[in-house]
Amino acid sequence: MGNRQSRPWIVSDELWSLIEPLQPEPAPKLAEGRPRLPDRQTLCGILFVLHAGIQWEYLPQELGFGSGMSCWRRLAAWNEAGVWDRLHAVLLKELRSKDKLDWSRAVIDSSRVRAARPGPKSGPSPVDRARPGSKRHLIVDGQGIPLAVSLTGGNRNDITQLLPLLDKIPPVAGTVGRPRRKPDALLADRGYDHDKYRRLLWQRGIRPVIAERGQPHGTGLDIFRYVVERTISWLHGFRRLRIRWERRDDTHEAFLGLAICLITHRHVQRLCQRQ
Known part of the structure; x- marks a missing residue:
């Protein structure tokens, strides 16, 4: 071939x-x-x-x-039928069985994408002259391996998706004991700065490491946060995802879920090549 x-x-x-x-x-x-x-x-x-x-x-x-x-x-x-969700869970299980998932921290971020036409889960983008757009919200492990992704309107505040995205992480088996679905710490930029959400993360047993508004840059978070930006750039490497062409949100979410599986599968392939 x-x-x-x-x-x-x-x-x-x-x-x-x-x-x-x-x-x-x-x-x-x-x-x-x-x-x-x-x-x-x-x-x-x-x-x-x-x-x-x-x-x-x-x-x-x-x-x-x-x-x-x-x-x-x-x-x-x-x-x-949930094929991409189940495939993603299978791939994460494979990585965890080889101790290749970094649960010590997770990183969350979002990226905007222009929508060719208005539709469900699109909205006026505040950074693109109110043109229709969507946001992809992504959470990755400490290495940048995707744990969960979601789609919202382009005008949705990032912080509103913090807990829903955490809840979307599947239970990952692969080792003896209960499946795991939460990191030890969550890293985020200033868009997630809110004391209420810090408290909610502590209540879940997750240590919040969130940049504070008004504080100077150079706090050191970027040396850990770059992994989510790299994974977002991998998503944009799929040309169909650079613009949301579909009016239907479920079709765009299907492409997004498939892309997440392909990125995760690359990590599995690299693991096999090293062994």
Whole structure:
């Protein structure tokens, strides 16, 4: 199939072995017609759109992906079935089983993205002349491995998503004992500076390390916080995520969840290469 690096939409045997058991049973066909395209080929088409940033209707038919509409429907069905959430949990479990998740601290941040058209979970961006936009809120472990992501309107205050994002971290098994789902400390910039949320974090057994407004820069947090900014830049490396083209929020969230799985899978691959 050619060089995997130059064709990132090709699904490797190793990745497919993780995804295939998570696939929902296909709905029975109500009428005769074209045979259903294999899931793996359809996923390659979805990944092509994610990496190339093209619209569904421009998906190259000659590469065997099927129609853009078929890929879109399959992406929506898999997202509704929770495939990407379960795949992410499987990958995190693999990392924890090898003691490769850094629970000593987590880092939270957000990034804005312009929306091509208004829709659910979009809003006037305060930094883009009130044009419609969305925010992606991300929490990572101490190395930058994604733990959870969420989507809101571009005018949503970061601090409102602090607790919901913590709650979205899945319980991660992989070792003897109870699954883990919270870090020892949470690092954040001045956008999360509020005494109420510091108290709530302490109540959860999480030590807040949040920059304070009015204090000079150079407090030392940046040497730990850069990992979340790096992961956000990895998300922007998927061209389809640079602009929110979809009016439907669930479609954009499906792409976002898939991208988070791909980033996490890269960490698993690096782990395997070192062993």
